[in-house]
Amino acid sequence: IYERLLEVFPTSGRHWLAYANQYVADNDKKKAIEVLKRGLPHCPHVDLWRSYLTHFTSVTMQSTKDNSEVLKAFERAVDAVGQDISSNSLWSEYIAFLRSCKVSNQYENTQRMNQLRRAYHRCLQVPMHSVDKLWTEYEQWEKTLDPNNLQMAEQIIRDLEPKHKAARVAYKERKKLRDAVQNPQFPGPYTGENKEKQNLKAWQELISFERSNPQKMPSEDLRKRVAFTFNQCLSYLPLYPEIWYEAGNWHGEIGDLSGEIKTLEKGILMIPNSLLLHFALAEKHEMRGNITEAKNVYENLCELQPSPLVFIHYMRFARRSESVQAARTIFKKARKSAQGCSWHVYCDAALREYYSNKDAQVARNIFEMGLKHYSCEVEFVLQYLDFLASFNDDNNTRVVFEKVLADENSLDRQQALLIWDRFVDFEYSRGDLSAIHKLEQRRAMIYPERQGSQSLAQLACRFRFSNLWPCSSIERDLLGIQ
Secondary structure (H helix, E strand, O other), X not given: OHHHHHHHOOOOHHHHHHHHHHHHHOOOHXXXXXXXXXXXXXXXXXXXXXXXXXXXXXXXXXXXXXXXXXXXXXXXXXXXXXXXXXXXXXXXXXXXXXHHOOOOOHHHHHHHHHHHHHHHHHHOOOOOOOHHHHHHHHHHHHHHHOHHHHHHHHHHHHHHHHHHHHHHHHHHHHHHHHHOOOOOOOOOOXXXXXXXXXXXXXXXXXXXXXXXXXXXXXXXXXXXXXXXXXXXXXXXXXXXXXXHHHHHHHHHHOOOHHHHHHHHHHHHHHOOOOHHHHHHHHXXXXXXXXXXXXXXXXXXXXXXXXOHHHHHHHHHHHHHHXXXXXXXXXHHHHHOOOOOOOHHHHHHHHHHHHHOOOOHHHHHHHHHHHHHHHOOOHHHHHHHHHHHHHOOOHHXXXXXXXXXXXXXXXXXXXXXXXXHHHHHHHHHHHOOHHHHHHHHHHHHHHOOOOOOOOOHXXXXXXXXXXXXXXXXXXXXHHHOOO
16 A cells, blocks of 8 residues: 555655654564665655664664774764754754764874764754754853863854854744644645645745845755755645746856756656646747757657647747757647647647748638638637738638638538627628628628627727727617627
């Protein structure tokens, strides 16, 4: 059961822990360690690391008595989750283990003291629970190392104190922000619930706080802190494209271009159906001149998730980065795709030919080609008509109006009315009075609810422009004008 569950929710730390605890209950700590090791790369969670260290230490010390491997494990743990607000217990356990390590000579004793001091100095700069208690403990330890050299101990403490105070100040705001965050039992996708939206906002506020560098840390320390916060957020919200995108952008902003790409790629692995992340990755590659990599993103989308929007942006990319012919080749490919083609693809291809290549005839040919398949799509027809009207091709515009309205099988009654209304509006701005009156009468014969040319309501419609009317809103209401 756990294997199937964790295949779906690989970042669910509590379920990795529960899985491992089953083996602990069966007195099989080695199996528990194997399970925890699998979960650690996905879950920057203190509880998971502490459980791993407990069992790893027990097994290692029983078999080899070699504390060096345990110390390495502790170092990996504090590197991974030592920035967590709840990492105080982990740091305390690390320090306690260092203190318990036996030494056989002065050199080893000096090494151990240096390790302890480094551990104290690192943890005392983390805004975490009980950091003030650790400070008191550290002061006592530092002063008892060499009672004959108390002045040096006090100087070391004074040098560290400003950084520790900055951590204590930051802790107050950090705790408030962290308390607002909810950790869902199952890290699923956003479903529209208000509590999910609030949780996303809470994480974003915490990330913004860490990025603001309230402790004025050096750039490398700040990078680690922010990276940890993003990673922890993504372990709880792995199916939120917005966080992956923000994390990728952050990597780019600090000059980590490789990290930016890897973050987006990892996000795509977690949310393979996210077009936004695919488009973001393709855009990043294109902006850096990595045309082949960007093309691969679009090709993969066309194979795995063919859709009109994918082909539209692939065509635009090909036109920008390669050639007009490359875009036309992709348009041809789109037309053969059952899932990847719709009237939108024809419309965009036509408009690109007109606006980018200045080729009105090719654009019209594409619209005509599309009209054979999508004459029942009102929006496509209107796009084509707007296109024709845009360069004063009045006669051809009228021809298309008549052709579409003559096809009784393409549009239902309500759809056809939209075309009739647009035709009438077209004649208002382009035709003479005789043509306008004739067209109004034709429409009124098919749609009696649309009053003929002799009605006052129709007169008001003829003499309006945009939202300017020759009568008041009260009069329009009386005339039945919507």
